[in-house]
Amino acid sequence: MRNSKIEQELTGSVVMVTGGAGFIGTGIVRQLMNYDVKQIIVLDDSVSHLQDLTAKFPTPVLSRLKLIPGNVKNEQQMRNIFSEYRPWIVFHAAGYQNIAFMENFPFYSLEVNIFGAKIMADLSGEYRVKRFINLSSDVALNPVSIMGASKRIGEMYIQALAQTKKYPTRFASVRFGNLATPSSAALQLLEKQIGHGGPVTIPVKNARFWLTSLEETVRLILQAAFMGNNGKLFSLALGESVTYYDLAVNTIVAYGYEPHKQIEIRITGEPEDEKLYNEPDYPEEILKPTAHPQIREEKRLSIDYATLNRQINKLLGTLDDQNLNELIEQMMYIVPEYISHNKGFSDGGSKSTC
Numbered sequence: 001m002r003n004s005k006i007e008q009e010l011t012g013s014v015v016m017v018t019g020g021a022g023f024i025g026t027g028i029v030r031q032l033m034n035y036d037v038k039q040i041i042v043l044d045d046s047v048s049h050l051q052d053l054t055a056k057f058p059t060p061v062l063s064r065l066k067l068i069p070g071n072v073k074n075e076q077q078m079r080n081i082f083s084e085y086r087p088w089i090v091f092h093a094a095g096y097q098n099i100a101f102m103e104n105f106p107f108y109s110l111e112v113n114i115f116g117a118k119i120m121a122d123l124s125g126e127y128r129v130k131r132f133i134n135l136s137s138d139v140a141l142n143p144v145s146i147m148g149a150s151k152r153i154g155e156m157y158i159q160a161l162a163q164t165k166k167y168p169t170r171f172a173s174v175r176f177g178n179l180a181t182p183s184s185a186a187l188q189l190l191e192k193q194i195g196h197g198g199p200v201t202i203p204v205k206n207a208r209f210w211l212t213s214l215e216e217t218v219r220l221i222l223q224a225a226f227m228g229n230n231g232k233l234f235s236l237a238l239g240e241s242v243t244y245y246d247l248a249v250n251t252i253v254a255y256g257y258e259p260h261k262q263i264e265i266r267i268t269g270e271p272e273d274e275k276l277y278n279e280p281d282y283p284e285e286i287l288k289p290t291a292h293p294q295i296r297e298e299k300r301l302s303i304d305y306a307t308l309n310r311q312i313n314k315l316l317g318t319l320d321d322q323n324l325n326e327l328i329e330q331m332m333y334i335v336p337e338y339i340s341h342n343k344g345f346s347d348g349g350s351k352s353t354c
Contacts, residue, residue, distance in 0.1 A: 009089070009131070009226050010035040016087035017042055018072055018120060019094030021049035023184060024135060026056065027218040028091050033061055040064055041085050043094070045071040072116035075123075082127045091225070092120050093135045095151075100203050100269070102147040103342050106327060107319045113150035115316060118157055125167030133225040134158045134173040138235070141175070142337045149331045149338040155233055156334070157312065160303040162231030174224045176236040179217060180209035180247055190251045199264035200252065205245040210238040224295050233298040235287065308334070 015032055019025040020042035032040055042065055044050050050067045057065070066085065070077050072094045095113045096102055102109040117134060124132040136155050139148035155173045162171040180187055186209065193200045210217075217238065224234040242250070245267075249259045257263045287296040311334050318327045328345045332338045 003223065006222050006226050007035055010037050012036065012038050013088040013130075014039045014041065014085060016040075016081075016085070016090045018044075018090070018092050018116075020044050021046055021053045021067075022093060023179075023214070024218070024221075025091075025093040026053065027214040028093060028221065029053075029065070030056075031215070031218050031222060033057070033064070037064065039066060039085070041066045041068060041081070041087060043068050043070050043072070043081070045069065045094075071112070072120055073111045075119045078119055078123055082123045086127065087124075088130045089225075090120065090124050090129050090132045091135065091221075092117060092133065094120075095135075095154075096147065097137070099139070099145050099147045102150070103145060106146045106324065106342075107322055109146065110150050110315075110319060110327075113147070114153050114157075114312065117154040118312060121158055121161055121171065124171075125161065125169045128167065129169050131170045131172070131225065132158070133221070134171070135221065136173045136175045136233075138175050138177040142339075143335060144339050144341050146328070146331070146340075146342060149335050149340075152335050152338070153312065153315075153331065156303055156308060159231050159233060159301070160305040160308045163303060164305045165230075170230045172225065172228070172230075172232045172234065174221050174234045174236065176210075176217060176221070176238060177241070178207070178209045179214060179238075180211055180242060181214045184209075184214075186244070186247070187251065190248055191255075194252055194255050194257065194263055197263070199266040200248050201266045201268050202244045202248055203267070203269040205243065205267055207244040208241040209244065209247055211240045211242055212238040220292070220294055223292055224290075227290060227292070227295065228297070231300060233300070234290070235296045235298060237294045237296060239294075 015037055017025050017028050017040060020029055021044035029040055029042055042053065047069045050069060053067065054062060068081060070081065072078060094116060096109045121132055134154060136151045139145060140151035140155055143149040143152050158171045158173050190200055220236045248265050252259045252263045259265055286299055288299060290297050315330045318330050324344050325346060328340045328342060332340065
């Protein structure tokens with residue numbers, strides 16, 4: 001069912017979706033096609049995923065898609081794309097979402113999750129994009145992982161940029177958790193391992209997945225995207241959840257096998273890794289209701305743009321040095337509530353100053 005407010009914003013528009021060939025990005029592209037958009041620019045760093053995308057849509061629909069291979073951390077390439085296509089609306093879905101990967105390869109990951117988000121937000125303002133929607137994660141709340149901290153820094157930069165009122169662009173971020181849907185990477189991996197006779201491997205036992213369809217989640221993302229004024233941070237309430245372990249058990253049973261007897265479940269992480277995957281419950285005092293019962297707005301913080309921009313630029317220098325302790329200390333300084341559980345980090349009891 002189409003929403004009149006969303007329809008009004010999207011009709012005749014040029015929309016860019018970064019990470020557009022990924023799980024969430026593809027879901028956004030699919031729903032955008034239900035509206036009378038002029039063109040959808042699908043940007044992704046995976047050529048093979050872009051090629052796969054062409055098989056998911058009928059030929060007449062493909063005429064409205066412009067598939068572009070590219071990486072959001074390449075500022076000159078992104079500038080060229082903005083200059084040529086002049087998008088009106090940008091959904092920024094590009095970024096690394098794998099918590100374990102980001103703990104092991106933080107320097108590479110943060111180039112995309114923080115600096116890629118910064119580049120796309122800056123260019124959206126510079127090219128006077130109407131709306132910029134940054135897709136974030138629930139793990140950005142009181143983060144305990146590098147992924148969560150990186151997402152939080154991205155949110156903070158979006159809010160700080162909005163508060164400068166330097167550009168006419170309306171900036172917003174939308175948080176949501178992992179989904180247990182047939183097209184999600186976690187469920188596809190489980191099904192592949194079951195098809196091979198096991199073992200099924202999961203990194204931790206108690207990570208949560210939300211039992212909500214991709215279609216419903218994207219519907220909520222679109223509703224939040226066109227809701228309210230500049231600088232908003234929204235959180236989606238997605239309903240019931242299931243642990244990673246129970247998801248594995250249920251999937252094995254659904255395929256007609258008995259867990260542990262016919263298909264082994266192997267936990268590959270260590271017990272302390274559970275801390276990395278905890279998605280904290282939201283304290284009610286930081287949330288405000290909106291017109292939609294499943295979309296909540298976080299109370300706005302005042303963030304000084306000049307200070308944060310300087311801190312992020314200093315963080316970029318830390319990436320060049322490849323010093324893990326310095327990297328995490330800088331992130332903890334920017335996000336004071338961030339508590340690192342990275343195995344390579346030795347907390348000397350003091351934080352760097354910026």
